[in-house]
Structures are given as structure tokens and as C-alpha cells.
Amino acid sequence: MRLSHFVSPSAAATALGGVLLLASCSAPAAPAGSPPVIGPDSTVRVAAGPQYMRGPIHRFFWGKHYRRVWAVPVEAPVFNLGTAVPGGLKPLQEGGSFQTKNLRLLAPNGVQYVLRSVDKDATKALPEGMRDGVIGRLMKDQTSVINPYGAYIVAPLAAAAGVYHTNPRLVYVGDDPALGEFRQSFANALYLFEERPEGDQRAVSSFGRSAKVESSRKVFTNLVYNPRHRVDARWYLRARLFDMWLGDWSRREDQWRWAGFPAAGGATVYRAIPRDRDHAFFKFDDGLLTHIIGWVKSNYQSFHQKIRLADVEGLNRAARPLDKSLLVYLTAQDFQQVADSMQRSLSDQVIRNALAVWPKEVYAEAGAEFDKNLRGRRDQFGAVAARFYELLAQEIEIPGTDQPERFIIEPTGPGMVRVSHFSLHAGRPDSLVGQRTFDYRQTRSIKVFGLGGNDVFELRGLPDHRLTVGIYDGAGQDIVELKSVAGQADRPTNVVVYDSGDGNTISVAKPVKVESYVPAATEFDAAGWLLRHRLF
DSSP states (O other), X not given: OOGGGGSOHHXXXXXXXXXXXXXXXXOOOOOTTSOOOOOTTOEEEEESOGGGOOOHHHXXXXXXXXXXHHHSEEEEEBOOTTTSSTTOOEEEEEEOXXXXXXXXXXXXXXXXXXXXXXXXXXXXXXXXXXXXXXXHHHHHHGGGGSOTTHHHHHHHHHHHXXXXXXXXXXXXXXXXXXXXGGHHHHSSEEEEEEEOOOBOOTTOGGGTTOSEEEEHHHXXXXXXXXXXXXXXXXXXXXXXXXXXXXXXXXXXXXXXEEEEEEOGGGOEEEEEEEOOOTTTTOOOOSSHHHHHHHHHSTTOOOOOSSOOGGGHHXXXXXXXXXXXXXXXXXXXXXXXXXHHHHHHHSOXXXXXXXXXXXXXXXHHHHHHHHXXXXXXXXXXXXXXXXXHHHHHHHEEEEEOOSSOEEEEEEEEETTEEEEEEXXXXXXXXXXXXXXXXXXXXXXXXXXXXXXXXXXXXXXXXXXXXXXEEEEEOOXXXXXXXXXXXXXXXXOOOEEEEEEOXXXXXXXXXXXXXXXXXXXXXXXXXXXXXXXXXXXX
């Protein structure tokens, strides 16, 4: 069930960016630290975090951040679990990360929703005894680096960019008895209410109307155990460039869900659904001490008018394992085409329309700044995509699966080598999984990991010595052979076969080195590759 199913048509249009504003009069703003008075009109006026307003000395050292946005009162509808959807919502379980508090809710038709706290508390990552000390207070204060209303503008921007997205609305949860055992923890606070991207989502267009939305752990398990499953790499790249545009640097594996779609031969194609935009529009470096920390922690990048191309690596550090696995077969041309498409889609008018869904008080504080920054960063899509490609192309890792596969490695010209990855099938032709040609001017090393299954590695000639090629056999009894080396025996090469000694057949010419090794857990089989992605 979509969120528009339980608001009026006019309110649904307003809610597109995640904000539901009611035109009726609201209760007066409450003093800081007190719940607002809930009147019969079922709206309240409340600030998300007035406690983040601090004096000038504190702001000088620890930053202005979004303190004024946190402190401004906005109007929000009171959330009623009994009437939010037909039949009401039942609280299921509490969850969330180290910062965000979540409450999962179940509708009578089996669809799940979630309440995500607007205010955050990073001190949950600290030992309990430190949470109320100096470090704990500073960590809690730095919640102000997040724009509490940033998620609202993400939805319309993502829709324009062709990226799947949730549809959050701002709600106020009062002291509702329907919260049951969660009443004490969740009452009297602002939340984002949105669909939970899981299971059958055929009713939700912003999830692609997929009948099967799954977690990263489930999807990556499917990917590494069976080559019939694959991720739509260009779709994922579009989502990643969108992340960079928003300045969202926290894109680790659990920040994603995946919309599955059936393909030929019983295969499944997955498309990325980004979730949890807590670190989008991050503003960190506007205090003396936070500025210094930002230079040391290059992933803590602030949302400015320009993306620092020199720090694109830091901006994407959390997602690097995902990027290296899922984008390995895309070319520089693919990156540029996706970037150009997104730049055309995100016009000035699209940006203005997205910002218009903010409460007028929030727009007054941050609207002009966001308009300028989003337009400036949009104009960098091409340069950022090129830099992103360059970083990923330097050291290539090509993973197999736990099924039998064939990897063909062949020179295609001076300094060039092509890697082709096939899935093996008994009684029928091999099927191509992926293929890409690498250039020594961009790529230093290529590592091919067979993982499980009885794999075949074919070297059709000796790659240029300016490219280092490593073949890692993994589990299973594999075949590694060098074909067609006439006239190349004295040619220098940097190809190494890493033999774990588990019954492989290796037939290679002398220029190719064979080294015994003990495989690391993260390169031996499918389970190890999941460990590499923090999913095992």
C-alpha cells in the first residue's frame, strides 16, 4: 500500500517530498524538552532539536552545522496507529542503527512500514559509562551535522534522476497507547514514516513494483552462489552517482535493499534501492575543530557547492567493496553516459520543485543554500563520474561464484588485456557473465577469484608486463592453462597463479609464475566473499 492511499489527493501531492503539511491551525509550540500540546485539530508545531542551539564559542570550535534548522518549529500531523492505514498498524519490533531509532509496523494486509526517529543518538556506539560524559555529549551534539529534513527532498530528486527511493513523511508520535510496549521509548517525538522496502512491493512504483525486494545479505548470497543472478550495474551506478551528488558518504551494504525482477532462464536481475539518508547533505567542516577532523577523516565531507575531486575516494570509502564487486564490467563510456543522463534529468526546475516541499520555516533557513549547492554539484556529474571510474579501474577484482566457470584472459594489443567470464553448463553452450578490456594506463592490477566450483582459467597469450594479473583458484579442483605462447617464451610478464594445493591442474609456460599460498577467508569461496562485504 502506498502512502498516498491514506491521505487525500491534495495532501498526497504535497507529500511527494516527504512532508505532509495541514492548513489548519496547530497547537502552540511547546517549551524545549516538553511534549507539545495535542489539540483536536491533530497537528502540532514542534522543533526537531532545539537542544542543538549553542553559544558562539561552542559554534566557533564545533561548528554551526544545521543548528538553526533543528531549532525552528515546524508543523507536523499527529500520527495515529489506529487510523494511519485501513485496519490500523501493529508495532512489531524496535530496531535501527547506532544512531537512528526505528519501529517496524505491520498493516493487516501484510505490508510493513517503519517509523524512523528524526533525532539521532550516536552515543549508542559508546560503552554505557561514557555516554553521559564529555565524549558522549560531544557526539550527541554533532547530530547537528545532519539536516533533519533532508530526506524530504530526496524523494522527488530521486524520482527525477531515475533512482528508486522511499517516500518519507514527517509525523509526530504522541503518547499513543497503541504503541504498547514501545510507548515509553517512542512517544512524544518527530519521526519519518515510510514504506519498509522488503518483500512484495508491487503496489509501490518507487520500488519498481517489484514482487520481491530483498536485503543485501540475501541478494549477495544469491550472486556468489549462482551466476544466474545479477545486479543491474548501470542502475546501481546511477544510484551511486546520486549518493555523491547528495554528499551521502555512508553507503555500506546494509544501507541498501534490492528490487528483484525475473529474467530469462530462471535468472533474477536486481536493482538497487538506496535507503537511510541520515548522512545526506552532511555539514561538518564549519567549526575550527571539526574542520581539522574533516581533513583527517576524508570521508566526512561536507555538502558544499563543489565536490572535491581529490577526495572522491574518501566520499566513497564506505561503499568501496560494493562498488568494486558490482561495477567491475562497466566501462568509462558507461560511467559517462549515466552521468550525462542524470545531469540532464536534474534541471534547475526539478531542484526548485523539490526544495518547495520543505516547510516554509526550513526553506527560509536552508533553501537558498541548497539550491546553489545542488546546482553546482549537478554540473560536476561528468567530472565526478570520470574520477570515480579512474579510482575503481586502478585495482580490479573479478569474483566468480561457487558454480563452475571459465575465465579467459587474453592480450588485445600493447598494454591491453581482455577478461571474459563465462558460466559453464553441462550439455549446452557457456553463457557470458561479463567481459571488459583493461588498459595499463588506467589499471595496475587485475585479480581473478574463482571462488568455489571446478573452474577453468585460460591464458590465451601473455599479458603485457605493465599489467599485473593474479589468478586465485579458491575452492574446488581447477584447471589453469596457457594457450598459444609461440614466440613469446622470452616475453616479460607479471602473471601469477596462486595455487592453494587442493588438486588443481596447472599447465603454464615458464614466464608465468606459480606460487603456493594459503587462501584468505575473504577470497576462498562464496562465504568468504560475503565476509568481504560484511554480510556473513
